[in-house]
Amino acid sequence: MRKVDVFDTTLRDGEQSAGVNLHPHEKLEIAHQLERYGVDVIEAGFPASSQGDFQAVKQIAEEVKNCKVVGLARSTKKDIDAVWQAVKGAKKPGIHLFIATSPVHMQFKLHKEPEEVIKTAVESVQYASQFFSHIQWSAEDATRSEWPFLAEIIEKVIEAGAKVINLPDTVGYTTPEEYGKLFQYIKQHVPNIDQVKLSAHCHDDLGMAVSNSLSAIQNGVDQIEGTINGIGERAGNASLEEIAVALKIRKDAYEVETNIQLNQTVRTSKLVSKFTGMAVPQNKAVVGANAFAHESGIHQDGVLKNKQTYEIIEPEMVGLYSNKMILGKHSGSHAFHEKCKELGIYLNEKDGKKLFVAFKELTAKKKEITEDDLYALMMDDSFIKGASPTYQLEYLQIAYGSRVIPTTTIGIRTPDGEVLQESATGKGSVESVYNTIDRILKQPITLVDYRIQSTTDGNDSLAEVYVKVDIAGQSSSGRGVEHDVLEASAKAYLDAVNRIQVKEYFGEQEKGVSSL
Ligand code: KIV
Ligand code: ZN
Numbered sequence: 001m002r003k004v005d006v007f008d009t010t011l012r013d014g015e016q017s018a019g020v021n022l023h024p025h026e027k028l029e030i031a032h033q034l035e036r037y038g039v040d041v042i043e044a045g046f047p048a049s050s051q052g053d054f055q056a057v058k059q060i061a062e063e064v065k066n067c068k069v070v071g072l073a074r075s076t077k078k079d080i081d082a083v084w085q086a087v088k089g090a091k092k093p094g095i096h097l098f099i100a101t102s103p104v105h106m107q108f109k110l111h112k113e114p115e116e117v118i119k120t121a122v123e124s125v126q127y128a129s130q131f132f133s134h135i136q137w138s139a140e141d142a143t144r145s146e147w148p149f150l151a152e153i154i155e156k157v158i159e160a161g162a163k164v165i166n167l168p169d170t171v172g173y174t175t176p177e178e179y180g181k182l183f184q185y186i187k188q189h190v191p192n193i194d195q196v197k198l199s200a201h202c203h204d205d206l207g208m209a210v211s212n213s214l215s216a217i218q219n220g221v222d223q224i225e226g227t228i229n230g231i232g233e234r235a236g237n238a239s240l241e242e243i244a245v246a247l248k249i250r251k252d253a254y255e256v257e258t259n260i261q262l263n264q265t266v267r268t269s270k271l272v273s274k275f276t277g278m279a280v281p282q283n284k285a286v287v288g289a290n291a292f293a294h295e296s297g298i299h300q301d302g303v304l305k306n307k308q309t310y311e312i313i314e315p316e317m318v319g320l321y322s323n324k325m326i327l328g329k330h331s332g333s334h335a336f337h338e339k340c341k342e343l344g345i346y347l348n349e350k351d352g353k354k355l356f357v358a359f360k361e362l363t364a365k366k367k368e369i370t371e372d373d374l375y376a377l378m379m380d381d382s383f384i385k386g387a388s389p390t391y392q393l394e395y396l397q398i399a400y401g402s403r404v405i406p407t408t409t410i411g412i413r414t415p416d417g418e419v420l421q422e423s424a425t426g427k428g429s430v431e432s433v434y435n436t437i438d439r440i441l442k443q444p445i446t447l448v449d450y451r452i453q454s455t456t457d458g459n460d461s462l463a464e465v466y467v468k469v470d471i472a473g474q475s476s477s478g479r480g481v482e483h484d485v486l487e488a489s490a491k492a493y494l495d496a497v498n499r500i501q502v503k504e505y506f507g508e509q510e511k512g513v514s515s516l
Contacts, residue, residue, distance in 0.1 A: 004247070004256045005040040005223040006240060007136075007199065010272055011056070012043040012072050013237050014227035017278060019448075019468045019477045021499050024056035026275045029378075031060040033344050034228075035067055037268045038259040039240070041223075043096060046072040047086035048079040052502070054086050061090035068134060070094035075124035084131040094134035096166075097124050101150060102141035118153050125160035135162050136199065142167035143174040143182065150182075151189040158190070164197045164223060169212055172205025172235060176215035183219040197222035202238040204230060209238035214246060217254055228272040229280050229287065241265045241318070245286050249312055265318035267344065270372070274379055277466040277477045279451065286318060326371055329363035343371060345378055365483055366460045376455040376462050376481045380491075390498040391441070393490050394419050400429050408432040410490065412440050415501070433490050441497060446470040452485060465492040476500045 011027050014020070022030070027044070034042050044060040045053040061069045069090040073079035075097060087093040099110075099121045106112055112120070121137070128135050137157045139150055154165055167182060174182070179200070187193050200216030200223070202209040213224045230239035244260040251257075269287040273280050282290045292315045294300050302309035315321075326339055336356055340347065347355055358377045363369060394411035409423040410433070422439040426432030430450070438445050449468035454461040465488040468477045476499045480491025 001251075002256045004217055004221070004258050005197070005199075006038070006244070006258050006260055007041040007043065007201075007223050007225040008034050008037075008039040008227065008240060009043040009201075009225055009237065010034070010227040010231065010240075011060075012045050013233060014231040014272070014276070015045070016233045017231045017236070017276065019475050020231070020276045020278065021476055022056075022275060023499070023502065024052060024059060027056040028059050028063060029346065030272060030275060031064050031069075032346050033264070033268050033271050035064050036261065036344050037264040038261040039067055040259060041068040041070055041094070043070050043072060043225075044087075048073065048076075048082035054082060057083075057086040058089065061087040061093060065091050068092040068094045070096045070134070070136065072096045072098070073124075073128075075099045075120045077124075077127055080124065080128045080131070088131070092134070093132065094136065095128050095132045096136045096138065097121075097128060097162075098138035098140045098166075098168075099124070100140040101153060102144040103146065104144065105141045114149055118156055121153055122156050122160045125157045125162050129161035133163070136164035136166055137162035138166040138168055138199075138201065140168060141170040143169040143179065144171070147182065147185050148189070151186060154186060155190045155192060158192045158196055162196060164199050165193075166199035166201050166223075166225065168201035168225075169203055169209075170201075172203035172209060174202075174212055175206075175208060176211045179212045180215040180219035183216055183221060187220065199223035199225060201225040203232065204235040204237065207235070209236070210242045210246070213238045213243050214254065217247070217256055228268050229278065229284070231272065231276060231278050239285070241269060241287055242285050245313060245318065248317075262317050263319040266320045270375065271344075274375055274464075274479075277451075277468075277479055279453075279466075286313065292320060326374070327359070327363075327369045328367070329360075331363075331369075340374065343374060345374065347378070362462075366462075370456050372455050373462060376464060379464075379479060380481050390415060390501060391494050393487070393494055396433070396487055396490055398429055398432065398486055406432040408436040410436045410440065412437070412494070429486055430489050433486055434493055437490065437493055437497075443497070444472055445493075445497070447493075448475070450489075452488070455481070463488045465489045467492045467496055469493065469496045471497065471500055474500055 015022055031042055044057040047054040047057045057071045069087055071083035071086050073083045073095055083095045099117060106117055125135060125137060198221045200213050200221045202212040224243055226238035226240040228240055230236040244258055247254050247256060280287055282288050294303050294310060299310045333356055355378060392413040394413050397409045399407045405425045406429045407425045411419050411421045413419050420440045422436050424432055424435035424439050426435045448470055451466040453464050455464055462481050463485040465480045476496045478492045478496030480488040480495055482488035
């Protein structure tokens with residue numbers, strides 16, 4: 001059967017989702033899980049965009065062994081050099097070069113004539129060829145480009161050394177039929193097309209990213225690109241897990257195979273959702289909480305008689321098992337670390353010990369420790385690594401009653417080690433907590449979004465709080481995990497502040513770096 005490569009861009013295009021800002025160690029954790037999931041290529045980031053991204057790509061390149069690790073670059077020497085410096089330690093390094101090819105992008109964004117765009121593209125591929133044997137080249141906004149122009153530029157970048165040609169549907173504009181025809185056209189009109197692999201990259205603005213990707217596969221592409229849970233710019237990218245499962249369940253229709261380990265699907269989805277703070281919709285195909293729930297009486301009756309009546313995907317196939325107890329209070333350090341390894345939790349010795357202590361503390365409050373609990377503990381901000389200055393919650397006291405004004409007193413340890421204390425009121429407890437933190441930090445923080453969920457079932461569950469804030473025009477997100485919802489709320493808010501601190505520490509630019 002024909003093999004289709006899977007190119008994951010969760011850490012690059014996915015990380016471009018509004019409000020998502022992952023720490024380098026979180027990206028590494030996700031990269032390890034992607035490796036277990038079986039993707040062929042990990043696009044680890046955009047090294048020229050910031051020092052933080054550069055470091056994350058470098059670390060992933062050095063640690064991931066079974067996948068190609070590529071970095072994104074505009075068509076400039078500076079970007080290409082940055083990718084090379086970041087990925088040269090990889091077992092299988094690669095670069096992803098792009099330039100816009102649609103009339104609207106060339107005229108208004110690049111201010112270049114089509115001939116100049118060809119020249120720049122060719123020169124960038126030639127320059128990259130001295131470092132890389134694996135060069136992927138993308139025609140940004142390919143689906144709104146003129147097809148004869150695309151054919152011309154593609155032929156020239158192949159001559160210059162490109163090995164994979166990607167035709168992104170950058171703004172999610174195409175339809176399955178049209179996208180398939182585009183690939184057919186390119187195959188027929190580019191004489192040297194047999195020397196390269198063809199790749200599809202779809203966005204979901206019209207809700208067709210997965211269908212468009214599947215159509216590209218039917219029209220002969222060798223690689224599909226996407227993100228876990230479909231996260232990404234605007235409406236997001238094609239959901240890799242949906243494509244992978246569709247290819248498996250409808251093997252009869254698509255007749256291709258991938259290296260994806262489907263039983264890692266749920267774990268990969270959860271990890272990405274928790275680290276990015278982007279909730280998976282309950283009814284999302286394959287990984288939504290309700291994807292396997294049968295609610296109506298008729299459906300339940302059918303499933304009880306024969307699962308196949310209403311269930312086309314077996315939950316076990318995507319790794320959905322009941323979230324059973326995995327460890328208890330008598331579990332020792334060895335069993336604990338073995339379990340972490342099995343779950344794909346990779347921590348250095350110091351953080352491994354910290355997690356074990358946190359686990360032991362949790363067993364005093366919670367009888368059954370599940371896989372989700374371990375992920376939640378791991379996501380506590382105390383596991384943020386690196387020599388970055390952060391604010392830490394020292395103590396918190398809240399007075400609440402149905403007839404009194406909620407009042408909070410908080411102590412925060414500053415990056416200089418000083419503990420600052422303040423009190424404030426609010427219309428509710430959470431607001432009083434946030435007003436107090438604002439007073440201490442003396443920064444103009446606006447809460448944009450607040451979300452709370454429990455880690456597991458039961459009264460003894462941990463609380464996970466996710467917030468999005470805006471600080472002086474910069475957007476950031478944070479999360480906090482605690483037994484107490486108010487403490488989790490305070491931690492999430494501080495986490496969002498700390499992420500901006502870390503960005504500034506690394507001298508990071510805002511997202512959305514300029515074109516070329
Ligand atoms: O959607 C897009 O066009 C991209 C390019 C950078 C390949 O993500
Ligand atoms: Zn994209």
